Amino acid sequence: MDNIDYGILDLLRQNSRAGYGDIGDRVGLSASAVKRRVDRLVADGVIRAFTIQVDPAVDGMATEAYVELFCRGTVAPEELKRILSQVPEVVDASTVTGSADAVVHIRSRDIPSLEDALERVRIAPSVDHTRSAIVLSHLIHRSYD
Structure with missing residues (x-):
């Protein structure tokens, strides 16, 4: 390159x-x-795909939140991936340093469906609690995927 x-x-x-x-x-x-x-x-696999990005509001997924996930004890990343993969509203998730074990990006239709998605994450036996921040407006978006 x-x-x-x-x-x-x-x-x-x-x-x-x-x-x-x-x-x-x-x-x-x-x-x-x-x-x-x-x-x-x-x-060479540098470019993995050519794609489109659809406005989430048009797709009916305009409500979004970033959620810190706190686990009981030590939980393997693969276990977190398994748990979060079962919630279709989860659009991105990463393990992180600091007090939280992971940060999760959730998109949903509205606040009640966001609350439902959060509840599906919280009921996993290894999840102790979450802390959420609902997105009000986007300031910058750069995609590097």
Whole structure:
């Protein structure tokens, strides 16, 4: 990977539908050279997918919260993954340092469905308690997946 590859990735992150010619104009390559580089980045597994992002409000999932998860004793990450995978409203989850064992991102239709999803997380035998923060507005979003 060189600086041109990183430039191509940055432009595709901003608009995955950008044309090779448009990208080439920005990074100083021909459209065919950009296509060869993109094909190589895909073949090497650097680019894993081209996708769309749908506005969650249009999808009916505009209510969201970040939830700190506190467990009883030591719980393996695979066990947390098993528990959280059973709750479809969980869109992202990570183990973390600090007093919480994990941070969970939940999206739901409304507050009652958010409360229901939280309850399904809380009833797991290894979960001691949670602490939630409901999202009011988004300030910055950068996707690096």
